[in-house]
Amino acid sequence: MEPIEIGLVVSGGLLVLVILGMRVAFAAATAGMIGLIWIFWAKFGYDPARFGKAMTIAVKTAGQVPHSKISSQALSLIPTFILIGYLAYYAGLTKALFEAAKRWLAWVPGGLAVSTVFATAGFAAVSGASVATSAVFARIAIPEMLKIGYNKQFAAGVVAAGGTLASLIPPSAILVIYAIIVEQDVGKLLLAGFIPGAFSAVIYGALIIGMAVVIKDFGPPVKGFTWKERFVSLPPALPILVVVLTIILFVYNPFGGEAWGTPTEGGAIGAFVVFLMALYRGMRWAQLKDALLETAKLSVMIFTIIWGVLIYVRFLGFAELPAAFSAWITSLTMSPMLILVCILLAYAVLGMFMDAIGMLLLTLPVVYPAVMALNGGEFVSAADSTFGMSGPMCAIWFGILVVKMAEFCLITPPIGLNCFVVAGVRDDLSVQDVFKGVTPFFIADAITIALLVAFPAIVLWLPGQV
Amino acid sequence: TDWNVSLWGKRRAFTEHVEKLAELVSEKTNGEFTLSISYGGLSKNRENLDGISIEAFEMAQFCAGYHRDKNPSITVLELPFLGVTSLEQEIALSMAVYNHPATQADLARWNATLLMPSPLPQYNIAGAGDAPATLADFKGLTVRATGGIGQAMETIGAVPTSMSASEVRQAMDSGVVKAVSFAPHAHMSFGTIENATWWTTNLNPGTVNCPVVVNSDALANLSDEHRDALLGSVDEALAHYVDNYNNKTMVAWGPALDEKGIQQVTFSDDEIAAFRDAAAAPAAEAWIADNTARGLPAQELYDLVTGMIANGS
Amino acid sequence: MAGSSLVLTDDSVLSRIDQKLYRVEGVLALVSGLAVFSLMILAVVSVSGRNFANQPLPGYIDWIEQAMPLIAFMGIAFTQRDGGHIRMDMLVGALRGRSLYLVELITTLFVLALMLLLVWGSWAHFDRSFDFAAPLWSRDSSVDISLPLWPAKLLVPVAFSVLCLRLLLQVWAYTHALVTGVKSPIAVPLIADAAKQAAMEAEHVSGNDA
Ligand code: NA
Numbered sequence: 001m002e003p004i005e006i007g008l009v010v011s012g013g014l015l016v017l018v019i020l021g022m023r024v025a026f027a028a029a030t031a032g033m034i035g036l037i038w039i040f041w042a043k044f045g046y047d048p049a050r051f052g053k054a055m056t057i058a059v060k061t062a063g064q065v066p067h068s069k070i071s072s073q074a075l076s077l078i079p080t081f082i083l084i085g086y087l088a089y090y091a092g093l094t095k096a097l098f099e100a101a102k103r104w105l106a107w108v109p110g111g112l113a114v115s116t117v118f119a120t121a122g123f124a125a126v127s128g129a130s131v132a133t134s135a136v137f138a139r140i141a142i143p144e145m146l147k148i149g150y151n152k153q154f155a156a157g158v159v160a161a162g163g164t165l166a167s168l169i170p171p172s173a174i175l176v177i178y179a180i181i182v183e184q185d186v187g188k189l190l191l192a193g194f195i196p197g198a199f200s201a202v203i204y205g206a207l208i209i210g211m212a213v214v215i216k217d218f219g220p221p222v223k224g225f226t227w228k229e230r231f232v233s234l235p236p237a238l239p240i241l242v243v244v245l246t247i248i249l250f251v252y253n254p255f256g257g258e259a260w261g262t263p264t265e266g267g268a269i270g271a272f273v274v275f276l277m278a279l280y281r282g283m284r285w286a287q288l289k290d291a292l293l294e295t296a297k298l299s300v301m302i303f304t305i306i307w308g309v310l311i312y313v314r315f316l317g318f319a320e321l322p323a324a325f326s327a328w329i330t331s332l333t334m335s336p337m338l339i340l341v342c343i344l345l346a347y348a349v350l351g352m353f354m355d356a357i358g359m360l361l362l363t364l365p366v367v368y369p370a371v372m373a374l375n376g377g378e379f380v381s382a383a384d385s386t387f388g389m390s391g392p393m394c395a396i397w398f399g400i401l402v403v404k405m406a407e408f409c410l411i412t413p414p415i416g417l418n419c420f421v422v423a424g425v426r427d428d429l430s431v432q433d434v435f436k437g438v439t440p441f442f443i444a445d446a447i448t449i450a451l452l453v454a455f456p457a458i459v460l461w462l463p464g465q466v
Numbered sequence: 467t468d469w470n471v472s473l474w475g476k477r478r479a480f481t482e483h484v485e486k487l488a489e490l491v492s493e494k495t496n497g498e499f500t501l502s503i504s505y506g507g508l509s510k511n512r513e514n515l516d517g518i519s520i521e522a523f524e525m526a527q528f529c530a531g532y533h534r535d536k537n538p539s540i541t542v543l544e545l546p547f548l549g550v551t552s553l554e555q556e557i558a559l560s561m562a563v564y565n566h567p568a569t570q571a572d573l574a575r576w577n578a579t580l581l582m583p584s585p586l587p588q589y590n591i592a593g594a595g596d597a598p599a600t601l602a603d604f605k606g607l608t609v610r611a612t613g614g615i616g617q618a619m620e621t622i623g624a625v626p627t628s629m630s631a632s633e634v635r636q637a638m639d640s641g642v643v644k645a646v647s648f649a650p651h652a653h654m655s656f657g658t659i660e661n662a663t664w665w666t667t668n669l670n671p672g673t674v675n676c677p678v679v680v681n682s683d684a685l686a687n688l689s690d691e692h693r694d695a696l697l698g699s700v701d702e703a704l705a706h707y708v709d710n711y712n713n714k715t716m717v718a719w720g721p722a723l724d725e726k727g728i729q730q731v732t733f734s735d736d737e738i739a740a741f742r743d744a745a746a747a748p749a750a751e752a753w754i755a756d757n758t759a760r761g762l763p764a765q766e767l768y769d770l771v772t773g774m775i776a777n778g779s
Numbered sequence: 780m781a782g783s784s785l786v787l788t789d790d791s792v793l794s795r796i797d798q799k800l801y802r803v804e805g806v807l808a809l810v811s812g813l814a815v816f817s818l819m820i821l822a823v824v825s826v827s828g829r830n831f832a833n834q835p836l837p838g839y840i841d842w843i844e845q846a847m848p849l850i851a852f853m854g855i856a857f858t859q860r861d862g863g864h865i866r867m868d869m870l871v872g873a874l875r876g877r878s879l880y881l882v883e884l885i886t887t888l889f890v891l892a893l894m895l896l897l898v899w900g901s902w903a904h905f906d907r908s909f910d911f912a913a914p915l916w917s918r919d920s921s922v923d924i925s926l927p928l929w930p931a932k933l934l935v936p937v938a939f940s941v942l943c944l945r946l947l948l949q950v951w952a953y954t955h956a957l958v959t960g961v962k963s964p965i966a967v968p969l970i971a972d973a974a975k976q977a978a979m980e981a982e983h984v985s986g987n988d989a
């Protein structure tokens with residue numbers, strides 16, 4: 001068999017393992033390991049005497065991947081952003097934010113769910129990890145929604161979907177990882193995520209209000225907060241702004257002058273600020289230990305998927321699949337816009353079976369150059385380009401589109417990380433429950449993505465101002 | 467026969483000799499012996515020697531400075547202020563070191579045979595903000611410089627900071643570093659010249675050494691005809707590389723600086739000499755001491771390199 | 780408040796070993812959490828050094844790269860014990876009793892085989908960076924300040940070996956469940972079924988949502 005055929009067969013096998021219920025990280029690594037053994041043995045002409053040798057090479061090749069790929073500065077953002085989420089929980093920031101959102105917004109139809117969406121959007125400005133955002137809000141928002149009679153599945157769905165906003169609204173670990181894979185300006189990309197993120201939140205909110213108006217007994221509004229009660233709810237949530245400002249100053253200094261550091265440092269310093277607040281609010285070793293253990297568990301889960309997927313990616317590299325795909329894309333004769341839409345649809349399908357970061361690591365090395373070529377090259381001017389934007393702007397636009405697709409994949413079954421996390425926090429919810437509850441938000445995401453494709457200005461206006 | 471070749475990044479001036487080698491070998495053997503080049507698909511760049519040693523692929527490129535402990539012998543070529551003036555000279559020096567028995571033994575631990583260098587010109591520094599008029603102006607300047615070049619910059623009071631090449635642009639945008647040391651092609655491909663306002667023309671503190679190696683067993687197992695085709699193509703591949711670097715990259719470099727309005731800073735001979743005196747000797751002494759402790763004939767390797775430069779070869 | 784795990788315990792040998800191992804795994808997971816904390820401290824030191832003393836932390840990135848394996852690998856068995864590594868449970872969620880235990884046993888055996896191979900592979904990776912004869916025993920070092928890499932590389936086979944112990948225990952538990960056909964097997968993460976959900980809900984109402 002040709003390497004490419006081996007690549008396709010093993011990929012089919014991976015799907016079987018996943019459906020059998022093998023943990024995704026290990027299924028990907030197993031497929032990669034088997035694929036590598038196959039490739040090297042095929043190279044020896046399937047000589048039985050040399051099977052041991054082929055296996056040794058494969059095992060040693062796979063055995064490099066975990067340490068080699070995980071020891072990366074870029075990936076260090078993931079645990080720090082997760083830590084911010086849990087520390088903010090213990091500092092009472094998330095609760096304060098949710099309380100403020102509730103008092104100001106809960107009077108609309110579907111009010112508590114709308115408040116949850118905007119509280120997660122606000123929290124997204126300090127949290128860079130979608131999973132952490134969902135995990136934290138599952139503890140705060142779901143009980144309140146259940147108390148006033150929300151459908152359990154829908155309440156869980158709101159939190160799972162709201163959590164995804166953390167990946168578009170800066171800071172965002174996924175955006176930084178995109179920027180590093182494609183070697184683009186991190187600051188501008190983070191800036192570009194802001195409006196589409198806020199836009200997504202508004203569309204989520206509109207969808208919930210619409211559902212509450214149409215469906216009977218759905219999320220009653222919560223009325224009766226006085227203006228005084230509304231205003232006193234604001235000060236406890238204000239420290240969020242301090243953290244937001246700290247992180248912004250590190251990534252991009254809006255007051256003129258230089259930023260204070262890199263996004264890696266910004267995330268860590270943000271975590272430190274929240275840590276001090278939590279100490280001030282009475283966090284002690286027992287709570288800190290809990291926060292650290294929760295952070296460790298979530299980080300380990302994500303890193304295990306990352307190295308597992310990367311063993312599989314390493315195998316694909318030996319199977320020459322990426323090169324074949326790249327050649328195929330660039331040989332297509334369809335209209336570039338149609339190709340772009342097909343790529344996004346492919347992400348939607350792939351995103352069902354993968355986690356967001358694994359998907360980016362797997363695809364971007366191949367897809368990104370192809371998209372840039374479609375637009376007319378890395379250094380093309382807006383006037384000569386296919387999509388009407390310069391090379392660097394196209395990189396930003398495509399980055400936001402891909403990250404929005406990655407957010408989408410966090411809530412699509414069967415592998416939607418946010419839904420798993422919400423189900424993990426709430427033992428009364430199965431993963432299936434959360435998936436059912438999150439389904440309406442697919443429509444909202446589809447609308448958002450269509451608008452971002454049709455009107456690139458939504459993405460490009462803000463970064464164009466600097 | 468098909469060999470897998472592990473490079474990284476994308477096709478660029480730095481990989482042209484390998485691309486040319488693949489072309490020549492295939493031509494000479496009528497397509498019977500081919501090199502499949504992969505940019506990053508087979509290994510991370512810092513693990514290319516590991517990949518060679520476990521026979522995952524047959525040929526790879528790496529830089530000595532990525533992992534000094536893996537290949538101490540060739541780091542002699544990365545010492546600051548050796549005074550190399552051309553790519554041709556860099557090739558001659560590299561090949562002399564590569565052919566030294568101690569170097570061959572060093573790389574034999576990885577089951578690797580050194581095939582050819584990827585010669586790079588001397589690094590220089592591009593920076594944002596006020597251009598330094600004298601070396602004294604480097605005092606307190608944050609500069610992205612690694613290894614020997616970083617140590618050299620420290621001797622004139624600069625503050626070397628480490629980061630991966632792909633983070634350099636962002637770090638310069640945000641002011642985390644004010645200046646960056648690179649070879650010209652890297653200044654262009656990593657976008658440092660987009661922010662820079664000045665560039666040093668003659669600091670020339672040193673360069674990095676990035677050999678191409680092959681797996682020794684795979685080389686031995688080639689048929690004589692194929693091995694001759696491979697080894698016989700090295701000189702032509704290197705000539706192509708040098709021609710491309712000098713006549714494409716370096717020719718584009720001057721106009722690129724002018725187009726961006728980047729000020730070219732040239733230091734006086736006296737200043738450069740003072741810098742060299744402060745930086746070169748201590749670095750060389752430290753290198754010799756460290757590597758003698760590792761059991762390398764460090765003094766001999768150092769003398770080999772400096773002797774050839776003194777002879778003007 | 781840690782998301783309580785659905786692992787049953789009793790007085791059997793299997794369960795006692797499970798709980799002992801869980802304690803070890805918990806300590807390793809805490810090391811992982813402390814490593815995240817140290818990343819934060821490292822950044823504070825680096826940023827304040829650069830901005831207030833014009834003296835950045837030498838090799839900041841090298842240190843981050845050293846801390847990452849601690850974070851990523853030390854908690855791997857802890858997460859496996861609690862069923863925290865995600866999976867698609869549509870099929871296994873529909874199965875009950877012996878057929879469920881059989882599928883779980885098969886996939887667990889696959890994972891055990893994989894991890895044994897990866898212990899070998901990651902050990903080889905460590906071994907290539909380690910040399911008793913070399914200064915600091917190092918044959919591979921970081922880019923900037925030449926830190927020896929072997930300690931970080933050694934963490935991988937160590938953490939994977941603990942995971943192998945955990946997987947062996949789960950193989951034992953599933954085999955035991957398969958043979959006896961018990962309703963609720965011990966020492967393995969369970970899929971929440973209706974009855975369990977009710978019990979959990981009661982526990983939740985009694986309220987620990989801080
Ligand atoms: Na965010």
Ligand code: NA
Binds near residue numbers: 352409415416
């Ligand atoms: Na999904």
